[in-house]
Amino acid sequence: MNRSFTGLKTRASAKPLAKISVLGAVLATGWAGAAMAAGGSVTGSVKLVGKAPAPTPLNMKSDPFCAKQPQASDEEVVVGKTGELKNVVVRIAKGVKAAPPAPKTPAVVDQVGCTYNPRVVVAQAGQQVEIRNSDQTMHNVHTYKGTATLFNLAHIQGTPPHKKSFPTVGDVIKFKCDVHPWMTGWVLVTDSPYFKVTGADGKFDISEIPAGTYTLEAWHEKYGTQTKEITVADGKPIDLKLEFKAK
Numbered sequence: 657m658n659r660s661f662t663g664l665k666t667r668a669s670a671k672p673l674a675k676i677s678v679l680g681a682v683l684a685t686g687w688a689g690a691a692m693a694a695g696g697s698v699t700g701s702v703k704l705v706g707k708a709p710a711p712t713p714l715n716m717k718s719d720p721f722c723a724k725q726p727q728a729s730d731e732e733v734v735v736g737k738t739g740e741l742k743n744v745v746v747r748i749a750k751g752v753k754a755a756p757p758a759p760k761t762p763a764v765v766d767q768v769g770c771t772y773n774p775r776v777v778v779a780q781a782g783q784q785v786e787i788r789n790s791d792q793t794m795h796n797v798h799t800y801k802g803t804a805t806l807f808n809l810a811h812i813q814g815t816p817p818h819k820k821s822f823p824t825v826g827d828v829i830k831f832k833c834d835v836h837p838w839m840t841g842w843v844l845v846t847d848s849p850y851f852k853v854t855g856a857d858g859k860f861d862i863s864e865i866p867a868g869t870y871t872l873e874a875w876h877e878k879y880g881t882q883t884k885e886i887t888v889a890d891g892k893p894i895d896l897k898l899e900f901k902a903k
């Protein structure tokens with residue numbers, strides 16, 4: 657950074673006005689921001705094709721606190737009126753050469769209303785994942801990679817978050833609560849900030865991707881994984897329509 661900054665000052669010194677504006681931009685955005693503002697983008701939508709399963713109401717009567725929560729439905733498959741599929745992770749899975757480091761701010765999984773919120777979270781490898789308990793009841797955070805337990809921690813109401821990180825890119829970590837068997841959550845581990853999780857509208861929008869050729873992956877907890885090769889170019893947005901088939 658010092659070397660670049662010195663060069664900037666040398667070039668700018670010939671034009672005092674330019675010096676002020678360039679330095680102003682650097683101060684406003686940070687040097688990294690100023691250098692990395694370019695890149696391409698991938699936007700699109702994910703739909704479920706075929707008959708979506710009917711929502712299953714959750715029975716939370718086994719815990720007096722949970723029983724008082726608003727009636728919720730199982731969120732394994734959340735589909736809009738015309739198939740918009742929620743909770744799909746869309747990410748650049750392969751081809752990122754120099755990803756920015758994992759953010760210092762944690763990814764957050766909250767236990768609230770006796771469900772995981774959000775249900776699907778993406779973390780960069782090494783990024784802290786803060787697991788909160790906002791409920792006035794005890795949960796336990798039982799995580800699995802495949803069928804193997806990673807950790808299993810009691811989470812008493814009013815106690816601080818558990819702080820964990822996951823080192824292995826590509827891992828799909830399942831969260832279960834042994835107290836409340838209806839609770840399911842997911843953390844996917846990736847190697848870059850180039851990802852989104854679809855909301856209720858099924859849409860995603862990933863920006864500032866350095867130009868290059870990549871494997872884009874879309875993952876859904878029930879419908880699995882699909883991949884697509886894409887070539888990203890500066891200033892040429894890619895728009896994708898992805899579909900999963902109901903089963």
Ligand SMILES: [Cu+2]
Nearest residue numbers: 795833835836
């Ligand atoms: Cu629980």
